[in-house]
Amino acid sequence: MDMQRRLDILRKNDVDVDPAVERLMGNDELYLDFIKRLPKELNMPAIWEALSRQDGEAFHFYLHNLKGFAINLGVNEIADSAQAGLVEFRASQFRNITKLEGLLEEIEASADKFSSALVEIAELDSAEAE
Numbered sequence: 076m077d078m079q080r081r082l083d084i085l086r087k088n089d090v091d092v093d094p095a096v097e098r099l100m101g102n103d104e105l106y107l108d109f110i111k112r113l114p115k116e117l118n119m120p121a122i123w124e125a126l127s128r129q130d131g132e133a134f135h136f137y138l139h140n141l142k143g144f145a146i147n148l149g150v151n152e153i154a155d156s157a158q159a160g161l162v163e164f165r166a167s168q169f170r171n172i173t174k175l176e177g178l179l180e181e182i183e184a185s186a187d188k189f190s191s192a193l194v195e196i197a198e199l200d201s202a203e204a205e
Contacts, residue, residue: 077203078103081196085110088192091149098147109148111193116144117153117186122179129169135161141182152185 082092082103096106118137125133142157160178163171 081107081199084192084195088188089152091151095147095149113144113148113150114186114190114193117141119183126175131168135164150189153182156181156185
């Protein structure tokens, strides 16, 4: 398995790989296992549902977890948008739904970019397995 090639794909897609791998004591494989879980951890349907129901506790919980997971993995675009959503929520709760929706859309756009990197990694995994 060409681990550096996989990590370079992430770097090319603006993932801050090196500090994240350092947090995992240099364990590239563990990092890659975690990074592959991020799409599920995004939990965007639950965040959108909490927003639509204006369930502040759930909205904050899911968004805060997403931010933490993304920060620890070096996916800063997602983490930054999640942080902006938390700041907005703390400041105005649900008084500015349009702004919160925009921030969630930013998370989804960043996630799409990130997902394309994971597809590329999966293709490498598949090619090597043959």
